Amino acid sequence: MIIRKATNRDSDEIISLISTVYDEYGEIMFTDGADKDLLDIKENYHLSGGDFIVLENKMGEIIGTHATLPKDISNRLITFRRLYLKKSCRGKGAGKKLMDWAVKWAIDQHFKRVEFWSDVRFERAHKFFEGYGFTKTGEIREMTDGALPYSEYFFSLDLL
Structure with missing residues (x-):
């Protein structure tokens, strides 16, 4: 398995993967x-101070x-988004590999805390x-920005 930076050329395949999870x-x-945000990864992540990566199998x-x-840059606060895995790859260490990457990235960028919401x-x-x-x-927060209303739980982790 290879981790690499996502590009806008990956958008269709990323949307397909996440749609399957949905x-x-x-x-x-x-x-x-x-x-x-998935329609322009470069603008919404790379040019916004964040990063977006994909995990590829041996076949690419x-x-x-x-x-x-x-x-919140001044308070060194970061959010994690878009952690998704193909169903057949779950429970085999791939999620940990992705989370390890995100935590290391956040620490390397001197963030002190991670906060995010999850369905x-x-x-x-x-x-x-x-x-x-x-x-x-x-x-819990109630969301109405999707095709259907949904609710999310709040998660956090202190890094430093």
Whole structure:
């Protein structure tokens, strides 16, 4: 498995991967709203102070994604986004590899804290986050920027 920086040329394959994950939960890809960032990865991540990477298998197929995005530079706060894995690759260390990359990237950029929200339906991911050391506060927010309304849990991790 190889981690590499995502480019705008990867957008269609990334959208396809994430759509497959959404399908597992009855969710719909919505590039006019919540998923619009995927249409221009360079602008929304690389030129916004963050990074977006893909994980490829030996055949060059994108099997995973992860992204970092500064949330509050003055307080050294960052958010993690877009951690998705092809279903057949879960539970085999690929998610940890992606999370290790994101945490190292954030520390290397001198961020002190990670905060992010995750769809309440992603229970397996939440167990992974908590096992990695993230705290789930119990705070829930209701979202209406997707094709369908959804709810998210809040997670955080102090880095330094």
